[in-house]
Amino acid sequence: MAVGDVSMPHMHVVQGVKIGSAEAYVRYPNRRDLVIFEFAQGSNVAGVFTQNAFCAAPVHVSKQHLAQANPRYLVINTGNANAGTGKLGMENAQLTCLKLAELAHVEEFEVLPFSTGVIGEQLPIERLVQGLQPALNTLNENSWVDAATGIMTTDTTPKGASEQFELDGVTYTMTGISKGAGMIRPNMATMLSFVATDVPISRPLVQQMLKVSVEQSFNRITVDGDTSTNDSCIFAATGLAGGTEISSVEDPRYIIVLDVLSRVMKRLAQLIIRDGEGATKFITVTVEGGNDTQECCDIAYSIAHSPLVKTAIFASDPNWGRILAAIGYAGVQDLDVEKIQVWLDDVQICKDGGAAADYTEEAGARVMSQTEMTIRVDLGRGQAKDTVYTCDLSYDYVKINADYRS
Secondary structure (H helix, E strand, O other): OOOOOOOOOOOOOOOOEEEEEEOOOOOOOOOOOEEEEEEOOOOEEEEEEOOOOOOOHHHHHHHHHHHHOOOOEEEEEEEEOOOOOHHHHHHHHHHHHHHHHHHHOOOHHHEEEEEEEEOOOOOOHHHHHHOHHHHHHOOEOOOHHHHHHHOOOOOOOOEEEEEEEEEOOEEEEEEEEEEOOOOOOOOOOOOEEEEEEOOOEOHHHHHHHHHHHHHOOHHHEOOOOOOOOOOEEEEEEOOOOOOOOEOOOOOHHHHHHHHHHHHHHHHHHHHHHHOOOOOOOEEEEEEEEEOOHHHHHHHHHHHHHOHHHHHHHHOOOOOOHHHHHHHHOOOOOOOOHHHOEEEEOOEEEEEOOEEOOOOOHHHHHHHHOOOEEEEEEEOOOOOEEEEEEEEOOOHHHHHHHHOOOO
C-alpha cells in the first residue's frame, strides 16, 4: 500500500506526443505490458541511463541510437528486463527496433527500446513483435495513464505528474510518468521515466536540463540500495506549442522551464519511494552543515540505506543510536561528532554528539509512528546541504522479493 497521496493528476496533453499500448503477454496475461511513444518530427530528445556496468541490452541500444539521431519512437515492455541475456538479448533489442521502424516507416536508429522486469530471462520476442502493430493502432494524445499502467512491474499504482504554465503569452505543458518500487538507489535505479514538453528547446539544452533535474530527483532516492541494470529517463521537447526556441541558459525562459521540469521529476521520483516495495512510511533525510554536497549525500545515503534504521522506523522504535552509527560509518573524514545535532521532525534527539537533555522516548516514538517524517542532521562544519528520500523496510519487502519470479 503506497504512502500518502499517490493519486494521478489530470494528465495534460503534450502537443506532438502520442502514446499507444497493447497486451503482448510478455510475462503476464490480460494486462497492458507494451507501450509505444511517438514524438513529432523535429522533437529534441535526451536520455540518462543506469551506471550499472551490467546494464541491459536495451540500455546499450538506446545509448547507441540516441547518439545517432533524435528518436521518433520509444518502445517499452514490462515483465522482462532483457538484462544478463548475452548476444541473443542484444539481437532481440535490435530486432524490436527494426520491426517497429518497419511498421512506422522510420529508420531503425530512430527507435529506442526499454525493458523492465525479471533479469536473466530471454525476451519472448515473437509475442513482443506481434504486439507492436496493436500498440501503434491505439496511438493518441490522451494515453498517459494507460502508459503509466502499462510500464508497471511490482508497482501498486501508476505514477504521473503534469503541469501547465505560461511563457510570453503561450501556454505550455510538462507531463511525465515513471515506474519503480524496488531495486532503487541513486545513479538511477530499476526505474523508467518518460517526460515530455511542447516547449521549443534546443537539443543541447534538453540534455542539460535533464541532467540537472535528474540529479536532484531520481539521483536522490533509495528504496534498498540496489542499482538496477535497466534504469532510464527520457526527456523530449516537441516545440509544437509555438514560440521561439530556447537555445541558451541566458534566456530568461530557461530557468522557468527548468524549475517546472525539476518539480515534475521530483514528484515522479518521490512517487517511487511512496510506492516502495512493502513501504509503510515516507522518510526525508536532510543533512546540512557539511563542507560540500558530497559529504552531505554520503551521510544522507548512509542513513537511508541502513537496514537497522529502516527497520526501526518500520517498528516505530526511536532507536536513534542506529542513526548515529550510520552517520559515523559514512566515511566522512575528520568528522567532529561533538558538533553533530540530529532531529526527528521537531524533536531533537542528539545535541553536540550526545542525547539531547530534553529528549524523551515518548516524543521520539510519536514521530516514528507517523507515516511521513524527516531525519535532519546538522554536521556543524560548513554551509552545504542536501536531501535524500527513502522508505522503511518491512516484512512485505522480503515477501515481495522472495516471491518475485513465482
